[in-house]
Amino acid sequence: MNLYKLILTKNACYKAGKTITPKGIMVHSTGASNPWLKRYVGPDDGLLGKNQYKNHWNQDKPGGKQVCVHAFIGKLADGSIATYQTLPWNHRGWHCSSGWKGSGNDTHISFEICEDNLSDRSYFHKVFSEAIDLCVYLCKLYGLNENNIICHSEGYKLGIASNHADVMHWFPRHGETMDSFRNAVKERLQAEEEKEDKKYYRVQIGAFTSKSNAEDFLDKVKNAGFTDAYIKKE
Template identity: 85%
Template sequence: MNLQKLILTKNACYKAGKTITPKGIMVHSTGASNPWLKRYVGPDDGLLGKNQYNNHWNQDKPGGKQVCVHAFIGKLEDGSIATYQTLPWNYRGWHCGSGWKGSGNNSHISFEICEDNLTDRSYFKKVFNEAVDLCVYLCKLYGLNESNIICHSEGYKLGIASNHADVMHWFPRHGETMDSFRNAVKERLQVEEKKEEKEETKEKKYYRVQIGAYSVKANAEAQLVKAKKAGFTDAYIK
């Protein structure tokens, strides 16, 4: 994952400063054929490129709307894929509607995947994998798992988000679903867990202390009995 940070400090959502205890992750996509991060994230940090229209979301109400997410995934100026964190992860975002229809704002971290024309499989695979990596990162950060991940359209069916189709208007075009996305997150979490277990094993060091040396074996055996009675159950004679 290529994780960068540019907090949208001028956005009214950030300035509201309300925080949440993240209980899940909601996946969105932008609904516009524009894969460039600079469309939504700004100003240019040397990687994004300049937004000549200055219509990014680092303003009070982008396009007159109360809207803001925690991150965007899309293209940098050089064409590579990156993730930009745009709100502190524990801030309340404005990403899935207002009022009771948008109650997911109070519980879910949100990110938008920048859509292209929805037909470029190469681009899709890259942002799909980047989104999986982001979810793995957030799951580890907040003690979540793949079952805590939904998309906007699933949020609508659960009654916590407004009626949007994303991302199920896009994923199936390339043979993916939210279930396959969650499975990919699960698999990577398992890989990460195994790596961490191996690292912990490598870091463990063991020290041995000799408590006696005897020329008569019976004396050594008697000392071994004493040691085990004292609680050193793994004591042995060599």
């Protein structure tokens, strides 16, 4: 994950100062053909690029709307993919309904994936992978799992969000669903858990006061097949 932070301190949502205990993650997409992070995150920090229209969300009510999410995923000025955290993770966002309403705001961390024209497979798979990384990070941070992740349209079906199609108007175009997304998060969480559970035992096989003797012995050890052997000076 390529994570940066630029908190939208001028947004009315941030200034409201409400906090939550995160119980889930809600995945959104922006609904506009504009993959550049600078459209929503600003001002320019040297990586985002300048937004000439100054219509990013770091203002009281962007576009006259009461909206704010915890993060955005999209393109930096150099075209690479990144995640920008835009609210503290435990801040109550305004993301799953018009304005401050919507019970999903009380329970879910939210992030938006910046849409392009929905047809670029390369871009899609990059932001899809970045979104998986973000969800894995948040799950580990708050003790959540893949079953706690939904998209906006699923939130509507559960009665906690407004009637929006995201992200199911986009993911299936590239052979993905929220189920495949959740499965990918599950696999990544399991892989990291297994990695953390591994224990390593090192065996010292020599101690020398002469550096040249140590180097000669290291050569013998490596020639014997122990190619990961190394010298540690103490």
